[in-house]
Amino acid sequence: MFMLDTRLQQDTVLIGDFPLCRVLLMNDANYPWFILVPRRADVSEVFHLSNADQAGLWAETTHLAEVLRDVFSADKINIATLGNVVGQLHMHVIARYREDMAWPAPVWGRHPAVPYTDAQIMAIRERLGSVMGSEFVFSEVRV
Amino acid sequence: MFMLDTRLQQDTVLIGDFPLCRVLLMNDANYPWFILVPRRADVSEVFHLSNADQAGLWAETTHLAEVLRDVFSADKINIATLGNVVGQLHMHVIARYREDMAWPAPVWGRHPAVPYTDAQIMAIRERLGSVMGSEFVFSEVRV
Numbered sequence: 001m002f003m004l005d006t007r008l009q010q011d012t013v014l015i016g017d018f019p020l021c022r023v024l025l026m027n028d029a030n031y032p033w034f035i036l037v038p039r040r041a042d043v044s045e046v047f048h049l050s051n052a053d054q055a056g057l058w059a060e061t062t063h064l065a066e067v068l069r070d071v072f073s074a075d076k077i078n079i080a081t082l083g084n085v086v087g088q089l090h091m092h093v094i095a096r097y098r099e100d101m102a103w104p105a106p107v108w109g110r111h112p113a114v115p116y117t118d119a120q121i122m123a124i125r126e127r128l129g130s131v132m133g134s135e136f137v138f139s140e141v142r143v
Numbered sequence: 144m145f146m147l148d149t150r151l152q153q154d155t156v157l158i159g160d161f162p163l164c165r166v167l168l169m170n171d172a173n174y175p176w177f178i179l180v181p182r183r184a185d186v187s188e189v190f191h192l193s194n195a196d197q198a199g200l201w202a203e204t205t206h207l208a209e210v211l212r213d214v215f216s217a218d219k220i221n222i223a224t225l226g227n228v229v230g231q232l233h234m235h236v237i238a239r240y241r242e243d244m245a246w247p248a249p250v251w252g253r254h255p256a257v258p259y260t261d262a263q264i265m266a267i268r269e270r271l272g273s274v275m276g277s278e279f280v281f282s283e284v285r286v
Contacts, residue, residue: 045220047209058201066190077188080223084239084247096227104227106251 002039005088011113013121015128016138020056021091023064023136028113029120031102032072032095036060043089046081061091063133068095071127078106145182148231154256156264158271159281163199164234166207166279171256172263174245175215175238179203186232189224204234206276211238214270221249 004022012024012035020040026033038057043049049057065077074095081091094107102110116124125138132138147165155167155178163183169176181200186192192200208220217238224234237250245253259267268281275281 045208045212046222047205047212054201054205055198058197062190062197065188069188069190076226078223078225078227079189080221080225080249082221082223082249083219084221084249106223106225106227106249108249 002041004037005086005090007086008035008037008088008090013116014139015125016132016136018056018060018063019135020053021060025116025121025124026113027115029116030111030114031100031107032068032074032124033107034064034068034093036064036091036093038089040089044083044087045089048089057091061093064093067128067131068093071131080106082108145184147180148229148233150229151178151180151231151233156259157282158268159275159279161199161203161206162278163196164203168259168264168267169256170258172259173254173257174243174250175211175217175267176250177207177211177236179207179234179236181232183232187226187230188232191232200234204236207236210271210274211236214274223249225251 008024012026015023015025017023021036021038024035026035038049038053040053046054046057061079065079068074069077072095075098076096078094078096081089083089096103151167154170156170158166158168160166164179164181167178169178181192181196183192183196189197189200204222208222211217212220215238218241219239221237221239224232226232239246
């Protein structure tokens with residue numbers, strides 16, 4: 001059974017679900033930084049997924065990358081699956097700007113996270129509201 | 144027409160070609176660190192590729208990831224496309240070890256590159272010789 005890694009749960013805000021992946025927002029207002037987690041148990045590498053799930057992960061990753069580029073007017077999208085700290089397979093999709101705090105370096109380990117306010121999270125959900133596609137299901141907002 | 148970015152050319156050693164991607168070895172003996180570059184002109188984001196090329200990029204990335212895990216007995220494979228410095232779309236596929244110099248951090252910007260010797264590069268080519276699959280074409284060795 002799929003269970004979200006506790007570290008991912010602590011560091012993120014639940015946004016919703018694609019057919020394969022849970023979509024999380026990293027709770028760090030420094031960057032529009034999202035994480036996709038395939039809802040499969042005991043997977044740490046992309047090649048552990050079935051071929052169908054691999055295709056689903058890449059399709060959802062690419063779709064989210066394009067959505068974020070548009071919605072956040074990003075200069076560049078960073079996509080990465082590292083997993084050196086959190087073993088559960090997860091894919092980072094991050095909107096980057098030439099003037100963001102870490103540019104041009106990768107975001108990991110650069111600056112302390114700045115938690116979002118509830119209003120900021122609601123604003124992000126609203127911006128994503130019409131563009132994630134018909135297969136995406138938003139989570140209920142937890143107050 | 145596809146032309147390899149000059150920065151990528153300077154920092155890497157040519158290994159060969161998959162049907163879509165050029166395969167480069169980062170000239171840094173700190174990590175088994177490979178780079179895939181789709182042989183397409185003027186592409187900086189994965190969603191700029193045609194759907195067929197997107198599928199090709201992901202298939203070649205996943206295949207290389209599994210090959211590297213096996214050949215280098217890696218603890219973890221890191222996969223990333225960042226492109227904040229080099230605009231040409233390229234995919235990092237890196238074999239990581241719990242005892243490597245940067246672990247558990249990502250490799251970028253951590254330690255100065257340690258160039259390979261010619262003998263080390265030949266040894267890596269030999270290790271890859273039988274496992275890259277029938278669609279992979281090794282480059283000629285430039286002496």
